[in-house]
Amino acid sequence: MQIGLEQYLTVSFLLFALGLFGVIMRRNLLVIYMSLELMLNAANLALVAFSRFNNKLDGQVLVFFIITVAAAEVSVGLALIVALYRRRQSAHVEDLTSLKF
Amino acid sequence: MDLQNILFYAFAVLTLGCGVLVVANPFSRNPVTSAMFLVLTIISMAGLFVLLHAFFLAAVQILVYAGAVIVLFLFVIMLLDLKAESMRRIKIYGVLAGIVAVGAILAIFLKSLGATMFNTDPHPAMEGGTHELGMMLFKNYVLPFEVVSVLLLVAMIGVILLSKKNLE
Numbered sequence: 001m002q003i004g005l006e007q008y009l010t011v012s013f014l015l016f017a018l019g020l021f022g023v024i025m026r027r028n029l030l031v032i033y034m035s036l037e038l039m040l041n042a043a044n045l046a047l048v049a050f051s052r053f054n055n056k057l058d059g060q061v062l063v064f065f066i067i068t069v070a071a072a073e074v075s076v077g078l079a080l081i082v083a084l085y086r087r088r089q090s091a092h093v094e095d096l097t098s099l100k101f
Numbered sequence: 102m103d104l105q106n107i108l109f110y111a112f113a114v115l116t117l118g119c120g121v122l123v124v125a126n127p128f129s130r131n132p133v134t135s136a137m138f139l140v141l142t143i144i145s146m147a148g149l150f151v152l153l154h155a156f157f158l159a160a161v162q163i164l165v166y167a168g169a170v171i172v173l174f175l176f177v178i179m180l181l182d183l184k185a186e187s188m189r190r191i192k193i194y195g196v197l198a199g200i201v202a203v204g205a206i207l208a209i210f211l212k213s214l215g216a217t218m219f220n221t222d223p224h225p226a227m228e229g230g231t232h233e234l235g236m237m238l239f240k241n242y243v244l245p246f247e248v249v250s251v252l253l254l255v256a257m258i259g260v261i262l263l264s265k266k267n268l269e
Contacts, residue, residue, distance in 0.1 A: 007113075011117065014207070016210075017207040017210075018120045018121060019124070020202070020203050021203045022124035024202060033174075034136065038139070041142070044162075048150055056227070060237075063155075064238065065245060067162070071165055071169060075260050082177060082180065
C-alpha cells in the first residue's frame with residue numbers, strides 16, 4: 001500500500017488530540033505548555049503533508065513561519081510562568097484561582 | 102512493502118508513542134521526563150518531514166525545537182525547582198468531560214478525513230530543499246518574513262520586561 005495524504009493526516013490528527021487531551025487533563029503549567037507545542041507540531045505535520053501532496057511549496061513556508069512564531073510564543077509564555085511563580089510559588093493551575101467567580 | 106513505508110510506520114509509532122508519554126506518563130509526573138519525551142517526539146517528527154521531502158524544515162525542526170525550545174523548557178524547569186506533580190485526586194467529571202471533548206474533535210477529524218476525496222498527485226515531485234524554500238521565502242513572502250522579524254523583536258523586549266525583578 002502506498003503511503004498517501006490520509007496516513008499522514010491521521011497521524012497529525014491523533015497527535016493534535018493528544019495535545020488537546022494534555023491541555024485539558026494535566027495540572028502543571030509547564031506540561032500544559034508542552035502539550036500546546038504538540039498541537040502546534042501536529043498542525044505543522046498536516047501542512048507539510050498537504051504541501052507535499054499538492055506539489056506546492058507554500059505550505060512549507062507557512063510551517064517555517066509557524067515555527068518562528070512558536071519560538072517567540074514559548075519565550076514569552078515561559079517568562080510569564082517564571083513571573084507568576086515568583087509571585088505565587090506555584091506552577092499548578094489549581095492554585096491560580098484569583099479570577100474564579 | 103518498501104523501505105519508505107516501513108520508515109513511515111516506524112516514525113509515526115515513535116511520534117505518537119512518545120507523545121503519549123509526554124502527556125500521560127504512567128511512571129513519572131516529573132516535567133523533566135515530559136520534556137525529554139517531547140524531544141523524542143520532535144526528532145521522530147523531523148523524520149516524518151524528511152519522508153515528505155521537507156529537508157530544510159526537518160533541520161529547522163531539530164535546531165529550533167529540539168535545540169532552543171526544549172533547552173528553554175529545561176532551564177525554566179530547573180529554575181523553578183518544581184516538585185513532581187503529586188497524584189492529586191482525579192475529578193471523575195473532569196476526566197469524563199476531557200475524554201468526551203477530545204473524542205468529539207477526533208471523531209470530527211477522522212469522519213471528515215474519510216468523507217473527503219483527495220485529488221492528490223500520486224507521484225509528487227516537489228522538493229523542499231534550501232534553494233527552493235529560499236526562493237519562495239525571499240520572492241513571494243518577503244513582507245511576512247520582515248513582519249516575523251519585528252515579531253521576534255517584540256517578543257524579545259516583552260520577555261526582558263517580564264523578567265525584570267521589579268516593574269516600575
